[in-house]
Amino acid sequence: MRPSVTYTAADASFSINPATGEEIARHAYLRGDAIDHLLQASQSGFVVWSAMPIAQRLGVLQSMATVLRSRLEPMAQTVTQEMGKPIVQARAEVEKCASLCDWYAQNGEAMLADEPTSIGTNAYVSYLPLGSVLGVMPWNFPYWQVMRSAVGVLLSGNAYVLKHAPNVMLCAHLLADAWRVAGLPDGAFTLLHADNEGISRAIADRRIAGVMVTGSVRAGSAIAAQAGGALKKSVLEMGGSDPLIVLADADIERAADAAITGRFQNTGQVCIAAKRILLHASIADEFLDRFVTKTKALVMGDPTRDETYLGPMARFDLRDAMAEQVRQSQAEGAKTLLAGGIVEGRGNFYAPTILADVTRSMTCFREEVFGPVASLISVRDASEALALANDSEFGLCASLWTEDRTAAKQFARQLQAGGLFLNSIPVSDPRVPIGGVKHSGYGRELSHFGVREFTNAQTVWFDRT
Template sequence: MALHVPSGKPSRHRGELETFKGSQVNQVVLQTDIALSTNPANGEVFAKYPYESPASLERSLATATQGYKTWSSMAVSARLRVLKRMAEILRRDVEPLGMMATKEMGKPIVQARAEVEKCAILCDWYAENGADLLADKPTSVGEQAYVSFLPLGPVLAIMPWNFPYWQILRGAVPILLGGNAYVLKHAPNVMGCAYLTEAAWLEAGLPKGAFSVVNITNDLVSKAIVDNRIAAVAVTGSVRAGSAIASQAGAALKKTVLELGGSDPFIVLADADLEEAVKAAVVGRFQNSGQICIAAKRIILDAPIAEEFTERFVQAVAALRVGDPQSEDTYIGPMARHDLRDELDTQVQRSVEAGARVLLGASKIPGDGNFYAPTVLGNVKPGMTTFDQETFGPAASLIVANGVDEAIDLANNSEFGLSGAIWTRNKGLAKDLARRVETGGLFVNGFSASDPRVPIGGVKKSGYGRELSHFGVQEFMNAQTVWFDRK
């Protein structure tokens, strides 16, 4: 049965979780000496992973250095075979991998399986295109000069929990393809997913240490960042985490790639196909229980179609099934942690107090799990928390614009610039408007998504650098110029 969605004022209890200080990685754990896997659907702790000591981190970095030496010396063709084998293992083990994600962070099982398959597709694409991506590139000098791409060394990756496999592999696969090693510090609530991924890489033929997991607290994260064996750092997370980590890496003169927060605009113009736009907005906002950086968080509606879109959208969201994430027909599961649910509820209630209208939901769902009612707010305006801040959960904000220019102004009225969408039948107009939207990605008549064939990344406080496609390979490579007989 679907969970009952109650009405009325929810509690604002913030919980008692302890937030790491130190380098401000902005991840939350229940104890300072152990990482817990807690089922967010019922609160059950089902696994414990003690944090590593400084001596253990030292051994891990030494192993990563040796793994890098072995892996980088292997022929590109051998690396491609490992990627191909990894895709096969992911597809073979889709059920246990998917179930681990469902149990650790509440992802509905159908979506968890789809995440694993997407990772397999990623491995396949790089296996098929890797040789061309790494090939020497000619220059305008002619045959005398070319550019080759050489690995940098072990890359420290600090990753979040919301896509516990995809977030790892979308960075790791191109980084490993280039001959680098990948040292993963995953979010503490999805360590089971981290260790399953490490085991899969070893089975696929990756040398020991070329992909390794370090379960460490923030003081040791800081130590790893400045360690001479770490060549570069990749971060997906909050603005606060990215700023702190980039500062430390910058002080050590190390390259960073940051994919941080997002408050993506989803612009629907008056001539849009409303039926398709509503479908896309529902998926774009509520997939993964709304816990996506590139989710359609601010839905900006041209005034002539605002009322009709709103009516259709609210009906569609109300029909989404909330429930046990292990059930095949659940679309929205629990939020990953109860402190995140509390934070979302606070954002929603503050917006309502500032004048936003509750069109649906806007309350916690009682029980042991971290469930939040699918929420739609109308009359949202700049200055409200759900407009100004990133909302990471099942809550959509509807904003009305008077014409195209105001819609673009509203879209850009954000400190974030990760991705966005425009819906219009006029593709020429869409192409012109895309150049005015301040985001790293812009999708016309679709919702934001990641794909190995195109880069993903942001501007403004959403970070810098790119993952995926050839950009994701070259971010962590030494582009070496080789010039013969220059007179």
Template sequence: MRTEAISINPATGAEIARYPMLDGPALEQRVAAASVAFADWRTSDIKRRSQAFRRLADTLDARHETLARLITLEMGKPITAARAEVDKCAWLARWYADNLIDLLADETPDVGGDGQAVVSYRPLGVVLAVMPWNFPLWQVLRAAVPIMCAGNGFLLKHADNVQGSAWALAECFEAAGFPPGLFGVVHADRALVTGLLADPRIVGVTVTAGVTAGAALASEAGRHIKKSLLELGGSDPFIVLADADLDRAVAAAIDARFQNCGQVCIAAKRIIVAAPIMEAFVARFVEAARVIRIGDPLDPATDMGPMARVRARAELDDQVRRSVAMGARVLLGGEIPDGPGSYYPPTVLVGVTADMPVCAEETFGPVAAIMSAADAEDAVRIGNDSVFGLSAALWTADVEAGTRLALHIEAGAVFVNGMSASDPRVPIGGVKQSGYGRELSHFGLREFCNAQLRWVRP
């Protein structure tokens, strides 16, 4: 059993820090503290919760540069993107604070003259969260803010390589005046964390991870009749129809594929282009990818830093090599560079087919697989030919037709003439092996609530 987690700077390979892992008794203390804090928090009125999340937003603002630098050092995100992540987290907290009264308002179904029916959203308890490293603050708060706004407690099992971010968030909640232990960090051996789902004080689990890890946690939750929410990644299609604005579509595709070094669940992983514009699209896309500035993520001029982990880079490179062996052609990149760190260049593949690893599997890195479609119907067919269904993008000059076409795409969200994005005002989540349940908006707020009916008859 491991006793510590090591944080490595992916830009240099140097060790940043070591973090001790909790043993059984220490884990019990965290669960007990969260349970006690929940007993207080669950009875708090909406105004108190709103004020607490406004203070959290202010705290994130006050620690903005420290948090951004920590994100960059731990997982390699360019500093400009890390700053934007902190900004987005503060916006998230303020949005819920501003809208919480309306989002949690009682509903009164019309039952005619048969008394009065009221539905109230009541908190369930302490929720376990297993979170990834690609957005060390946003992924956590995307889950924590709505869950805690609903009156629940939150215990975070964060990824090994971003433990500094986990503890920094815990300090932010403490500084904002939340009940001690309501937001807790439970970094422990996987078996111990999974075992928490047997504890009656833990009411469910929210997971952002790969399919294997998500399925294992959901299975354990189900064994104990507990709620699970899964966001398990995807192989999102980015469809460009023949009438699309080519300049806009190429620019968006570059951002959608290469932002955060391609390490985004809702990134454009399969770019599907109508045959009449395929040659022009590919030429422009390759040239735009070629000028992406790769370098020190602490330099504001850098567009793309390293991948977060050497192991992840090796897995991505293996997917590329297996796809090339099956007939894919590399137009750009595709080779691990010499030197320190876990850098991987922007890579563009064409001649890919649905059975190749870069299409059949999730590619979590800067690799774009470009496919050709005969027409709109064929593009949707190709887009749906995946075990995943998280998000999708569709580009066309005919917005009305595009909106109708979006209904046939098997994904939790479809963006017409825009790239996939998460936003507190709208839900995010997937279908098929991308998972189930929704985060953000009122959907995320109510996922771990008891929709309690009170029907009073005279």
């Protein structure tokens, strides 16, 4: 059943349960003076928050971890209801956010400590906050994407203004309330629910010091252009078409299991998903047999049930657009190993689809396919795999399966991507930075790189002679 409303209207956005097509809630956009009041509140929150000693800020992060765990079940159920994430995966997302806060609370102080220089004790670098940072965030991980962006910004003493995706505003409000209960000062974390005009107004405002965007290339480039015009820094993560490469000496069973998770987790709606699977010709048939069999065994259905692995796609328009990408690829010669497609009836379901004999000219190779569709490509050797992996406008992450660590290191140095994961699927983890190159964006989130992105690296030099 399709929703009776679109996802945005002139004055409000809508939360739609994608499993049923029913409207859950609607959320009015802020305009004019309301945006000004919010930005002033954020500025006031920044003044209070940035003045707090680092130990006090770390304490709020630790408190946030406790609050998230105490609210895990209702927060997970809201994700499942609002964007269709299977409930087990929704619970894991909330827990991952709590673990993120734990890790930064334990390790954050060192990331912001004054840093000595080669000059000696007379010179050092301090990392100082800039102000309020606007985060424009997506719907696919309604909590995690926000938290991996916001925690580093907040830890460094900045305030955070969240412009969340219009279809997950219930999740946005739950996060804001959790920060309030955790002890974050009023205004240090605020919600800007605005249309494009309102976002532009905020970016141009002197009270916004920088912008973070996770989303489409179109959205990221437009917002970055506005931020650049206002001489403000931006950090962009604009998705990818990540390759998963399986070479001849790989553990095929492990690689196939990983490819299932890497492609179909969160119903395939993951920026770092294994969207292009490159297989050495000598092991391609064996891998395909296992991959197809395992895909057929995945349980699709009611996302509130623990046994469900594939839920509905979050948005009806994106499901239809993906179905068209599949149709184009099939017309271009892609072989269909598993014919899934749109599931007729109630909800926004798309059964997993596997395309083989994919070539670099096909739509499913050239474009990001954001959903439960796998594209399989046969390669002669590692050199061809590298060339095809790099033959993309994107460069977020990649997964390489081989037992030759020396060759893997050489492969990594030639790979045009922000990350390479050897014998595992890509993950976002606070211990390492995440980000991309080319049309996947620039800048980094997580680890000390993310914490320092929106800081003033201030040189202090005494008695220079």
